[in-house]
Amino acid sequence: MQAEPAQPAFAAIRQFIxxxxxxxxxxxxxxxxVAAITGTLYVLTPQIENLLYRDQLVARTSGPxxxxxxQIAAARTSIGEAPRLFAVRPATAPGLTTRVMFTxxxxxxxxxxxxxxxxxxxxxxxxxITYGTSGILPFRITxxxxxxxLLLGDIGRHYSELAxxxxxxxxxxxxxxxxxxxxxxxxxTAKVSSWxxxxxxxxxxxxxxxxxxxxxxxxxxxxxxxxxxxxxxxRNEVGWIxxxxxxxxxxxxxxxxxxxHAAHGMGGAxxxxxxxxxxxxxxxxxxVVASARAAGIDSPMIExxxxxxxxxAFRVSEYDRSWPTQxxxxxxxxxxxxxxxxxxxxxxxIVAKLIRWGIDAxxxxxxxxxxxxxxxxxxxxxxxxxxxxxxxxxLRRPAPGISARTLIRSFSYLPPVAKITALAVALVxxxxxxxxxxxxxVFLLIDFFRAALAExxxxxxxxxxxxxx
Numbered sequence: 001m002q003a004e005p006a007q008p009a010f011a012a013i014r015q016f017i018x019x020x021x022x023x024x025x026x027x028x029x030x031x032x033x034v035a036a037i038t039g040t041l042y043v044l045t046p047q048i049e050n051l052l053y054r055d056q057l058v059a060r061t062s063g064p065x066x067x068x069x070x071q072i073a074a075a076r077t078s079i080g081e082a083p084r085l086f087a088v089r090p091a092t093a094p095g096l097t098t099r100v101m102f103t104x105x106x107x108x109x110x111x112x113x114x115x116x117x118x119x120x121x122x123x124x125x126x127x128x129i130t131y132g133t134s135g136i137l138p139f140r141i142t143x144x145x146x147x148x149x150l151l152l153g154d155i156g157r158h159y160s161e162l163a164x165x166x167x168x169x170x171x172x173x174x175x176x177x178x179x180x181x182x183x184x185x186x187x188x189t190a191k192v193s194s195w196x197x198x199x200x201x202x203x204x205x206x207x208x209x210x211x212x213x214x215x216x217x218x219x220x221x222x223x224x225x226x227x228x229x230x231x232x233x234x235r236n237e238v239g240w241i242x243x244x245x246x247x248x249x250x251x252x253x254x255x256x257x258x259x260x261h262a263a264h265g266m267g268g269a270x271x272x273x274x275x276x277x278x279x280x281x282x283x284x285x286x287x288v289v290a291s292a293r294a295a296g297i298d299s300p301m302i303e304x305x306x307x308x309x310x311x312x313a314f315r316v317s318e319y320d321r322s323w324p325t326q327x328x329x330x331x332x333x334x335x336x337x338x339x340x341x342x343x344x345x346x347x348x349x350i351v352a353k354l355i356r357w358g359i360d361a362x363x364x365x366x367x368x369x370x371x372x373x374x375x376x377x378x379x380x381x382x383x384x385x386x387x388x389x390x391x392x393x394x395l396r397r398p399a400p401g402i403s404a405r406t407l408i409r410s411f412s413y414l415p416p417v418a419k420i421t422a423l424a425v426a427l428v429x430x431x432x433x434x435x436x437x438x439x440x441x442v443f444l445l446i447d448f449f450r451a452a453l454a455e456x457x458x459x460x461x462x463x464x465x466x467x468x469x
Contacts, residue, residue, distance in 0.1 A: 012413035015181055016422070019056045019410040021173040023443050025389045026164045035163040038147035039216075040379030042140060043364035043372050050138050056116040056137075059097050065119040068285045075100035075115035076282070078124040085278055085438070086112055089135065089286065089319075090095050091257040092300040101130065111141075115119045133365065135317055146450070154325040158435055164220035165227060165436035171213050174206045197393040202388040205381050212378045219362040222355065226434040240351040245331045245341040249312045273309035281285060284314070284334045291337040293317040293329060296344075301328035306334075315342050321360040323367055325353075406454075409448040 050057060066420075072088055083102035091098045098119050101112040107129070114130040119121070131141045142151075149156030181202040206213075221227045235241055288304060299318040306314055313331035320326040331341040345353070364375040414422065432435025 001323060005443055009418065010414065012410070013418055014177075014419075016410040017173055017176055018413055019405065020443075021170060021177060021240070022393075023407055023447075024166050024170045024173070025093065025386070026393060027443065027446075028162060028170070029386050030392060031159050032167060032170075033383060034150070035147060035160055035220075036379045036382040036386070038143060038452045040376050042147055043135070043375040044414075045140055045143060046364075046372070051135050052139055053128065053137050055125075056128055057097060059091070059095050059118040059120060060123065060125065061118055062095065062122040063120040065091070066122055067281050068289060071098045071119055072100050072282045072285060073422055074122040074124060075117050078114055078277075079113070081125065083113055085282075087303050087305040089303050093152075097125055099135070105267070123151070124205040134321075135319075144315070154225070157222070158221065160441055161224035161435045164217050164224060165216035166439070167220075168214050169436075171206065171210050171217070174203070177208060178207065179205055184243050191261070193395075194310060198388045198391045199397065202385055202392060204216045205385040209378055209381045209385070212374070215358070216362060216378060216382075219358045221433070222359065222434070227432065227436075230432055230434075235351075240349060240355075242352040243343040243348055245315065245343050246327050247315050247331045247341070249311050249333060249340060271357075273311050275309055276312075276397060278309055280304075281309055281334065284337075287337050288314045288316060288332045288334065291332050294337045295332075295342070297328060298332060299328075301326070316444070321356075321363075321365050325356065325360070325366075326438045327356065374464045393441065406451045407443060408451060 007186050042152060053095075068088065070087070071090075075083070077413065079102055083099070083104045086103045087101045089099040089101070097116040100115045102118060103112055103409055104116070107113065108131075110132045114135075115127050116125045118125055128137050129141065135235065136144060148160055150159055152159075221234050222231055232266060285304060285306070289302070297316055297318060299320045301320040302318055304314060304316050313333050314329055315329065317329040317375050318326040325345055329342065330339050330345045332338070347355075348356070352410060357366060362375070364372040367374075368370065411419065411422065426437070426440060430440065
């Protein structure tokens with residue numbers, strides 16, 4: 001390759017950031033686009049889902065509610081003996097059904113087979129697969145899986161982690177480029193090209209939505225496989241953990257689970273204690289709920305999980321994640337209905353509260369319809385910004401193989417201090433955000449082949465007879 005003249009330090013740094021920003025947009029853009037579209041659809045569809053499953057969600061009769069134990073028994077009769085009773089969510093308001101949730105081996109992680117029972121008549125109004133703490137139904141489960149893993153399971157989760165890992169960098173890089181170029185004036189008489197219009201819209205959208213998109217990136221990483229695991233480890237190390245209860249009635253065997261997502265899985269350690277009688281546990285649900293209400297669990301949205309083995313307590317938790325948040329959890333001894341453990345949201349460390357609120361805002365549930373609208377607006381804005389970015393590239397795309405503007409070459413222009421800083425930052429974030437680090441290596445590999453191809457084509461042109469160039 002021909003030697004290049006030295007560049008001023010500032011110009012070299014700006015060129016390097018520009019090239020990396022371009023690479024992120026070009027290669028990560030499709031993943032960000034899918035995440036933006038599926039996330040927007042997810043936050044806009046709770047009302048649609050309520051209409052789709054109205055027959056299961058709305059009770060067909062009115063009148064006094066029967067005992068919760070009777071509702072559970074009706075669900076058990078309907079579903080048969082094979083599935084295991086996992087949890088119960090009583091009707092949250094008059095006219096709605098009770099959810100009786102069961103697990104079985106062929107269900108996915110955090111999925112339950114849910115029977116919907118009319119609290120007044122005990123009639124079973126249907127059965128659906130539900131998912132997670134949010135209790136979403138099949139329509140939104142599909143959207144959630146599309147957003148999370150493209151319906152590809154654990155392998156697909158890398159796509160959303162890739163998008164979340166680079167979104168924050170793309171936004172900060174774009175802000176830097178805007179700041180550096182903001183003083184460049186264009187003559188008023190100059191005609192505005194299509195490329196300039198696209199760039200202006202791309203920039204304006206980025207400026208207006210920067211904080212919101214940084215928020216989506218940070219909260220999205222908490223759900224990711226590799227970066228999320230590192231975040232949980234860091235939180236445990238510094239004490240930023242979410243308090244949790246223990247359902248073990250013997251304090252010496254207590255093993256509380258930490259983290260926002262711990263309750264999502266249906267697995268866990270192998271139980272060595274003898275199983276409890278389901279019939280006996282069902283009969284105790286009404287007393288457990290009464291005890292929980294007396295203990296301050298006052299949200300209409302509660303979930304009761306029975307113990308699986310002797311020596312365990314019932315778990316009663318609130319799941320109202322709107323504002324004000326009600327997510328208190330207690331453990332109730334089934335023998336005497338005494339509260340044996342509790343974790344109240346008002347006592348959570350501020351970091352745990354912020355994480356809880358951040359996750360709920362990301363899902364569009366913290367502030368109701370206003371939250372939905374804001375998240376949808378961010379998703380639509382991100383989609384438009386990516387489309388304008390690709391249009392800019394298409395309008396000025398280089399001919400194949402002849403461009404010498406590569407990331408490696410831009411890096412070579414950096415002053416020594418900037419090179420060392422860039423390598424150190426890449427190493428730190430490559431470890432903390434492994435998918436980001438792996439994708440950066442892919443960028444460099446593509447960059448190397450682009451540079452080699454450009455050099456080969458340039459050499460061929462130099463060796464051609466003058467009349468054929």
